[in-house]
Amino acid sequence: MKTSIMIVEDDQAIRNFMTATLDLNAYQCIAAESGEQALMYAVTNRPDIIILDLGLPDMDGVDIIRKLRTWSQCPIIVVSARSEDKDKISALDAGADDYLTKPFSMDELLARLRVAVRKLSPAQAGEEAVFVNGGLKIDYTAGCVYVEGQECHLTPMEYKLVCLLAKNAGRVLTHKYILKEVWNSTLESDIPSLRVFMATLRKKIDREGKYIQTHIGVGYRMLRITEGE
Template identity: 40%
Template sequence: MTPGLRVLLVEDDTELRQTLRDVLTVEGYVVATAASLADALAQIGQALPQQPFDLVLLDLGLPDGDGADVLHRVRRQVSWPVIVISARQDDGQKITLLDAGADDYLVKPFSAGELLARMRVALRHRGRSVTAAQTHWRRDGIEVDLQRRGVLRDGQPLHLTPKEYALLALLVRSAGQVLTHRQLLSQVWGAEHVHDTHYLRLYMAQLRAKLETDPADPQLLLTETGVGYRLAEGQ
């Protein structure tokens, strides 16, 4: 998928909010969360000028108001896709919100797979080419499972630091494709570090020491000189 798509998740249920955030993060989305109407509206206002969201996931039953107010605010100002996620099954309300500009309406409970598929459809309708992220990768005795946050070497768990794991996860999601220094630094360390290429060199060396048979002659974590890095395609 396109790395770094920004999603605003508006959901007041703490457990569901964390679960959905984890699912979306594994898929490569950058997720901001809001647990109230006021928080959601504030984040939308802050995002508008500089860092717009690519999609909004919107619960309706918020503690300080109706999530429909978020939809109306978004539709007055921007064209971000909005998917309503709600336990309310009333057909009249669904029709009202779809007519008001919601791109989709998903009734709880729903599967992660269905949510992700509907997000891809909504994004494609906005001209964003999005495919399902790769979350499992295996080659040369190394196995990475992003769904379970597991990394194995010859069947044994391999310890990675949080930053090492974040860097490897980003490469796994785009296995076989070159990711630029700027993309990697922005996604793993933040936009303020896009010029700090020494971070990448250090952490790539650490990952190679843990994953490669011969770190001096890497076969998995490949350098694209002057551009960035690429993880070899899995087998």
């Protein structure tokens, strides 16, 4: 099966040239010309690899990377005219896997693609854009959380916490693991702050204690809800 590539580029000439070249090299291509279109195609087409321009007409490419990374680990190769180190660091910190500065040679892009293809994991095909657990639903693409059909308005930190628990449903996550994943910290002095955030999260989505279980002195676990519960 051909590796599927989504090209996100608003310049039609560049988009057409890249698509034609990749087609000739046995890749299956789809193209998006805006951020909104890219996010929609990412859900509906599930490309194996994304080639992303940062300067899009409707949203910044870095914001697109952040949105994608809430639910997908699909390799993202940035191609951009932005050449400052701070721009590269911003994109890579947001979750991009590689960064090419325009103008670039197609030979170099093809080489970067071959590296990305080697990193593809069969597990990536099982990623879902929506998590459902009983009456709890997380729409990773939209960044929204619903309980019994009602949207819950979470802070960015609360959203990160519920997503981390959901993606590890059934597993006990230690305080240190959560701190490292969410705060990039493993300091025990940050555990009280984590408890405060977890308490506010539970008030919003889990007043009855159906979804989040506390393991005293250890951490937290997202409980799996079976049908009928």
